[in-house]
Amino acid sequence: MPTFWDCDRCTACCRWPGDVRLGPGELERIADHLGLGAEDFIARFTRLDRHRAGLSLVENPDGSCVFLEGRDCRIQEVKPRQCRGFPNLWNFPGFEKACHAVPHDVGEDEWRRRVEAACGERPSSLPPRA
Numbered sequence: 001m002p003t004f005w006d007c008d009r010c011t012a013c014c015r016w017p018g019d020v021r022l023g024p025g026e027l028e029r030i031a032d033h034l035g036l037g038a039e040d041f042i043a044r045f046t047r048l049d050r051h052r053a054g055l056s057l058v059e060n061p062d063g064s065c066v067f068l069e070g071r072d073c074r075i076q077e078v079k080p081r082q083c084r085g086f087p088n089l090w091n092f093p094g095f096e097k098a099c100h101a102v103p104h105d106v107g108e109d110e111w112r113r114r115v116e117a118a119c120g121e122r123p124s125s126l127p128p129r130a
């Protein structure tokens with residue numbers, strides 16, 4: 001039975017060190033949301049990711065994401081897939097130790113429905129094993 005992880009908005013994943021990668025179309029969507037041109041957005045809010053293979057959002061001096069405001073995401077409506085997908089579409093061994101999402105064991109159809117509502121896309125396969 002798959003587990004749906006219900007985010008409690010603890011914001012831990014917005015404070016971890018590492019890349020917040022921008023996928024196809026995300027840069028333009030976020031820039032538009034902020035009322036910025038793509039070049040301005042790139043200059044102010046992005047850097048090369050650690051593999052030098054794409055763009056990542058920049059961090060604040062304390063390591064938190066530049067778009068974290070208190071417990072809110074300033075770009076919630078258009079946040080990158082990497083953010084939307086954690087921890088239901090991707091995660092890593094032991095993530096539960098740092099993430100406060102509440103587990104719910106549900107049927108497969110219900111899991112797909114909840115993931116689509118939470119992540120904005122219908123999952124094509126069953127969840128990754130935690």
Ligand code: SF4
Pocket residue numbers: 013014020057065066067068069072073074075076079080083
């Ligand atoms: S874009 Fe929003 S959800 Fe993603 S890491 Fe930054 S603050 Fe968190």
Ligand code: SF4
Pocket residue numbers: 006007008009010011012013014086087098099100101
């Ligand atoms: S996904 Fe997990 S770590 Fe990120 S805000 Fe939700 S509960 Fe916290």
